[in-house]
Amino acid sequence: MKIRFMSLASGSSGNCYYLGGEGYGILIDAGIGVRTIKKRLKDVGIPMESILAVFVTHDHADHIKSVGVLGENLFLPIYATAKTHVGINKSYCMTQKLGISAKQLEKYQPLKFRDFTIESFEVPHDGTDNVGYCVEADGKTFCFITDLGEITETVKKYILRANYLVIEANYDAEMLKMGPYPPYLKERIASHTGHMCNSDTAEFLATHWSPRLHNIWLCHLSKDNNHPELAYKTVELRLKEAGIVVGKDVELCALKRSAPSELYTFE
8 A cells, every 4th residue: 555645834834744545645734725735736646635634733823724714615524632623713814614524533542534543642832732643554654743842751652653753843942042033932932832943853863763763754844943954964963973874774854844845655
């Protein structure tokens, strides 16, 4: 069975990821415009009609911008926790509120969805409610962890299951410290319910890598406090210090903020 993955956008301005099986797929978050979603899927030969559902990580605008239209106009089920659904419909960005399309998820309760088994789990962030996703299909395990302030024991447990990992490297600590953000925002970003910095992500990956982990994608990079090359190099060098060679032991990619990645196919 072929499993396909693609980032449609990954950054503080909007996030959306595609994961697909044979002739169908799901979206993880929908924080970019519907037209953009359709075009980026079409450009790689994926019809919008093959998308069967959207799974939401949390209720911040850069993750939910289009869920109202996708759910109520295109009739896609929108899966999220009960608290997240409340937060979604209260969000300023939701011009189209969710109604019958809203489907409730329970954390740690696996959901069978076609060939996918999808399990949500708690992550520390300052949304109304926040989850990562672990998706198993055909003996492969994908883990999506975006927007978290630290890696808890719970998050660690799911990362260690992953063959394919999407994980946040939001900011460079020095860039954030020296940057133009007001103090309260800097404190929020660097807090345990904020975001992960490049060096913390690098340290965790270097000290917890195993041969079962084949691909790492660094996601949700800040526009003002990070660069893709800096995030990539920070992780690559720390892995090298631990004896893990990028391109040999593991593949590494820093996802683009506002442009799609390539379409990856895993058999």
